[in-house]
Amino acid sequence: MKAPPFAYVRARSLGEVFDLLEHHGESARLLAGGQSLLASLNMRLAAPELLIDITHIAELSGIEVRGRKIRIGALATHAEIQRSAEIARHLPLLSQAAPHIAHVAIRNVGTFGGSLAHADPAAEWPACCVVLDAQFVLRSRAGTRRVAAREFFQGLYATALRPNEILAQVEVAATGTNWRSAFVELSRRRGDYATVGVAALARKSARGVLSDLRVAFLGVGPAPALARASMAALEGKRVSADTIAAAGEALGQDLEPSADLHAAASTKLHLARVITGRALTALAA
């Protein structure tokens, strides 16, 4: 199929983006990597009148370290994050998750901000941002506001982004040397959408006790959410067969998976328990 007719503008500044968004409203869409948007256009599932190409707006790009704070521009590609030594040093969870994102060709073009703003329930970055307690920097003509990742994701493809607003960058505090992270994902084939995945982060004491544990899932609900019951079951404990079992048990309260083409809800819950065990084992290692 061919995309329905649309107009295209390459924006040179955020100001121009705001102008265009104000003028065209809902009929305009922002184009970054285009890895989801262009496919939906070509399948005629979306028919925007205008595509605003934001890829040439310098202030949306790059990865920057300022002290303990990492700023990741919305235009940073998955591959840039995967390759970044700074990310590997300060936010190893993102380095662990990146290889699970689709395939090399997509990672080379698809963007961090695009994935977050699209809010696909099977995407890797949203769950990572939730456990990292990331701050999303949203900009519009009216100014800049910051929204925590936990508030940003509001449902299936639904976010806190307002009309005329753009996700400009994400700010994350570096995880310190006494923190451990793990990312485990199951998919039918390498690079497929996750059947289920988990991002986990915790502070680990010299005695192996986990604290400040954060666990979030992808592929099991409309949006990434912290598995609070499971986290509570582990807080202040060491990883053992017993604590893994308790965490798995508690997942029954945390998750209400919906079935997809590849797995029934009960299968997803089973798999979530399996990968939780694997993630915890990795944290403890």
Next chain:
Amino acid sequence: MDTTNSGYVGKSVPRANARRLLQGRGTYVDDLRLPRLAHVVFFRSPHAHARLRKLDLAAARTMPGVIAVVDGAALAPYCKPWVGVLGHLKGIKSPPQHAIAIGRACWQGEAVAAVVAETREQAEDALEKIEAEWEELPVVVEMKDALSGRRVIHQELGDNICFKRELDTGAVDEAFAKADIVVEETYDFGRHTGVTLEPRSILADYNAAEHTLTVYHATQTPHMMQDIFSRHLDIPEGNVRVIAKDVGGSFGIKVHVYADEMAAAALSVMLRRPVKFVADRLESFISDIHAREHTATVRLACSKEGDILAFDLDDLTGIGPYSVYPRTSGIEGNQVVNLTGGPYKHQQYRAKMHVVFTNKNVTCQYRAVGHPIAVAITEAIVDLAAAKLGMDPAEFRRRNLVPDDAYPYTFPSGLKFEKLSHHQALDRLLELMDYKALRTEQAALRAKGVYRGIGLAAMIEVTNPSPAFYGVGGARISSQDGATLRFEPTGTITCLVSVTEQGQGTEGAFAQVAASALGVSIDRVRVVTGDTAVTPYGGGTWASRGAGIGGEAVLQAGKVLRERILEVASAILKTDKSELDIASDEIVSKVSGEPRLELSELGRVAYFRPDTLPMDFQSQLMVTRHYTPRSYGFTFTNGIQASLVEVDADTGAVTLLKHWCVEDCGTVINPMLVDEQIRGGIAQGIGAALYEECLYSPEGQLLNGNLADYLLPMAGEMPDIIVAHVTTPTQTSELGAKGAGEAGTAGAPAAVMNAINDALAPFGARVTAQPFTPERILRALGKVS
């Protein structure tokens, strides 16, 4: 072929067309641009079964660029409907099918209107303006429902049974009665499809002034399609030319008559201008043929010593609402009946098979037709019997495989085998994979909670079919092929062959045979295929026949042309022909090898200075030969595959660690091409075993008709595939080549299935429904409900 003079045969010569394709200079149908070219897109039914109450085409007709918007009734005068039946499949029935369905759609995706516009974009824009009012009809989605006949899709046929067949050697019940061991299991096979990189494509160009039709077509069978277009569009055969330039993969998908392609050709006649149709990926999933939806129950009777006594099969397959024209959708089930139990020496066999209509996309012949089903059910039940006996599966096979010295051999289903090499292949395989070491390693790893499985799958495969396959049933499908070799003035050779190139390298193999037969270097041979106006008449590419049948025609033409060249040389050199030979692009003295005449000089004299030759001499430097396999219905090949897998008992994930295939396709013309055919075929078979399934809702809606949700095997999941050959040339041809294109696909699903079940054995679990998804494995393990 004489191995002492085999030249390029048996060598991994790089094929000439690879460079062109890699440089992006291939010419596929979609690359063609003709003046006044129009583009057609189709309005397809969103329902699995529905009557069209109203179809409003008016708004679409007013859209920019639109040339015509037509429904089935409007197009019907331009294209006669067809019925997909064959005379030798007794009792097969199917309703007439039109180029565009009239009044009723029988599957989600069946086209009921067409939009023709100046551009594809404009046609798609207009398509959105078509308004249809549907009355949904009861759907028949499950095969068992179809068989029950509670709801009948085509009232005029009386029931939903397209075709049924029974086979009985007579003493099956006695064999089961005296058996020490009887095993029985039911196997389910998910419907899947053959995803070609290049989608189905056609460009039909009707010239009203000449009443000629030129069709550029991504097809495996240019001559068959020439006949079809001629008869259904009412244009004399000689006025129809079908050209298949580069074709981007076929796998059997491009060997059938598709309604939308016939509509594109009929629209060209109607509108008197070229019309192009290229299926997009989404409509490929709902309109390319599907295949392999089967449920088969198999029983095997065995003595306590381990001798297989009998097989008993009950197979049910669902084919969609029409039997596909002209090969029919009865062949796959028929093949399952023919081939089940095929490698083994039991004498008793009973089979019952039903082919039923359903409201899903049509199914038909896809790579290895019926073989993956027959091999899987045979090899799974054989493993089950071996397990029950406590025998090693390799030993059990060795005991029961037809001995290598038993040929010619007639299988209980009536098939005749010329010469197979099951035992040589088994021995070679076990040695290649170091079977004993793998078993030792498997036991050691099990103790550590690592579950590996080893699966074997012996197989037989139909290749080089005779007219018994289709011709005897009344189909105008040629089982013979032809080759024309022309000696050009500069001493090069043009080789015109009726077998087509689908990307598998057939042209390269023909160049090797031609160069070898003639004694010229391969870069002097140029092969032309895929044009009914240019090549000899022939069947094309299907049923693993191209190299064996087309190759033999090339060889025979080459041998005669060699003699003709030597006659010219004899006349020029005034030397007896028996003293001359061709070697390294020169006429040489046969005894001393001394160069006597360059071929370019021979060409110059033959074509431009024949006045210098004796008055009664006329050179004849173009030769055509045809070849039809006749001695056997099929030239069977055999082989055996093995798979090594690891199953994650917590996630149900299967990791393919390694795969082996030893097969016997007779003379191997080009080892590299054959091995890659085998590997590609195995990858497709692995797709069937682990990933591919067309998932339908209870309403008959295809749920995963896109490449994100329909899972093809990808490089990342593929294991290393080790290929080896036993070589038993067929004596039915001088070349001795049998087919190799489908062996990989035939045996891989069975090998993977058996490997998974071997891995699951410590848990007492088995899986029997393909594809073996993680969820199905977890269910078998009792870990999820």
